[in-house]
Amino acid sequence: MVSKYSKEDIPEIETLGLLINPKFKELFHLNNLNKNEEIYIFKNDNLVLGFLHILNLDKIEILNLVVDPSSRREGISSLLLDYLFSEINKITILEVRESNIDAINLYHNFNFREIARRKKYYGNEDAIIMERSNK
Numbered sequence: 001m002v003s004k005y006s007k008e009d010i011p012e013i014e015t016l017g018l019l020i021n022p023k024f025k026e027l028f029h030l031n032n033l034n035k036n037e038e039i040y041i042f043k044n045d046n047l048v049l050g051f052l053h054i055l056n057l058d059k060i061e062i063l064n065l066v067v068d069p070s071s072r073r074e075g076i077s078s079l080l081l082d083y084l085f086s087e088i089n090k091i092t093i094l095e096v097r098e099s100n101i102d103a104i105n106l107y108h109n110f111n112f113r114e115i116a117r118r119k120k121y122y123g124n125e126d127a128i129i130m131e132r133s134n135k
């Protein structure tokens with residue numbers, strides 16, 4: 001089930017975040033979230049299996065989207081994105097590594113399109129900037 005996060009979910013969210021970025025806790029201070037940030041979580045049996053972290057300004061920016069490795073390809077990210085877009089109808093942007101085909105496929109399913117590239121942003125690979133219109 002998807003919902004907004006509560007303070008008690010933060011340790012589990014951080015555990016998932018650390019899977020993709022060893023500096024997750026220092027980069028994103030979840031205990032002191034900016035008022036324009038929101039985190040949606042997917043929980044099953046009271047366990048956080050995935051989360052979607054956004055910045056909600058004139059556009060939405062997706063800051064983090066992570067699903068527990070043992071629960072991937074079960075539609076959890078799709079449910080999180082469905083929830084977001086049912087709540088907020090704004091242009092949405094994100095950045096993804098060019099090698100991250102799993103995520104790029106997911107975003108294509110949600111009508112994101114490549115709008116720019118940051119060449120060699122990740123050392124030897126590009127960052128792709130994707131955008132989804134609000135129409």
Ligand SMILES: CC(C)(COP(=O)(O)OP(=O)(O)OC[C@H]1O[C@@H](n2cnc3c(N)ncnc32)[C@H](O)[C@@H]1OP(=O)(O)O)[C@@H](O)C(=O)NCCC(=O)NCCS
Pocket residue numbers: 020050065066067068071072073074075076077078079094095096097100101102103105106107109
């Ligand atoms: C990318 C990620 C968030 C996808 O989460 P997920 O819950 O497994 O995604 P879903 O089950 O909702 O998949 C939806 C669609 O995305 C695409 N997709 C997801 N995983 C894929 C994979 N391993 N290979 C190919 N396509 C994939 C498919 O189109 C899939 O639809 P389908 O299963 O009907 O073919 C997850 O793999 C993850 O946490 N990866 C590590 C973190 C990350 O890369 N986050 C994104 C940073 S921008």
